[in-house]
Amino acid sequence: MSTDTPAKTPVTSVATLPLAPGEWELDPHHSSVDFAIRHLGISKVRGRFTEFTAGLYVGETLDDVRVTAEIALASVDTGNADRDAHTRSAELLDVEKRPTMTFRSTRISGDGEDWTMAGDLAIGNVSHPVTLAVEFGGVVDSPLDHRKHAGFEATGEIRRGDFGLNFFPGLLGELIRIRLDMQFAGPQTQDT
Template identity: 65%
Template sequence: MTYDDNSAATATTSATALPLAAGDWTLDPLHSAVNFTVRHLGIAKVRGRFAQVEAALHIGERVDDIRVNATIALASIDTGNADRDAHVRQADLLDVERRPTMTYVSHGVSGKGDDWSLEGELTIGDVTRPVALDVEFGGVVDVPMDGSRHAGFEATGEIRRSDFGLDFGAGLLGDVVKIQLDMQFVEPQGQGG
């Protein structure tokens, strides 16, 4: 793995302190995952993922210019049980006919070194709420098979279902949903470091 670490001490003020070329980085969907955990009956956890995600990472000249946008298809939920997933998609739960996607739009980044915080807004249906994510920068690697350059990130956070009007199953499902994102983005072509 090739990892570039350019002056982490100044990383809070300049994107050039990051080993990321300016431009629009595209998601590598084969090496990215949107996972979640929610409590069931208060005694155990149900884990799941959303299989369809589109995301883009924009790197500007300064940290203030970094932007992340993501759209997740709610119908792509996968908890490892097809019957449960079909029920969760129904009108009394996620209601994917009325709420086909959830979107995240960032509006601020702060941090240094490998640890960052991403501030943004999550929209599910017609409800938008602020959501902060703790982000760990995994580094940058040149992929020998095709010469592309990938950056890796892990982001964690949590939301309350009730904040988005998804308060079905009170007593059966916990209100807090923990989120874990493992994302790889591909550098814009011609930007190699």
């Protein structure tokens, strides 16, 4: 029988990120939600969602950090009004039945600038686990509102079929690449 003890996993605390505990407020004017999907397998259609909310709660430890987001699917914008109307229709996203896409984090890990965020993504009433790579852009004092601002870029891929979005196989790719650029303003009561 071996007497070796297993190596301890390093514990990462919020102290690794210079973020004050509390609710961080989304700065929607400096945030975006973008996506790309292959068309006919030879090019990509790119778009964005223009209506979304997000929340960041920083606790005393990394296990206490929570990220949430809600996206209005009807706000899809690919730069083509006819295509956007078709995308909203019952034939594709069916925004009457599936008005929102929501995300709720379940685990965050990493260090420095590179992090991983696992969570549950729901489109309509179908939920599936996803993992996003997160790059921490840093934190600065804003001269505009005199609060600390923190920036993050989260990227990942989701499979349409996981959410029952099986329309037009072959015409549209199965993978959707997503990118979220988010800026949050720190708690009003934090020290400067």
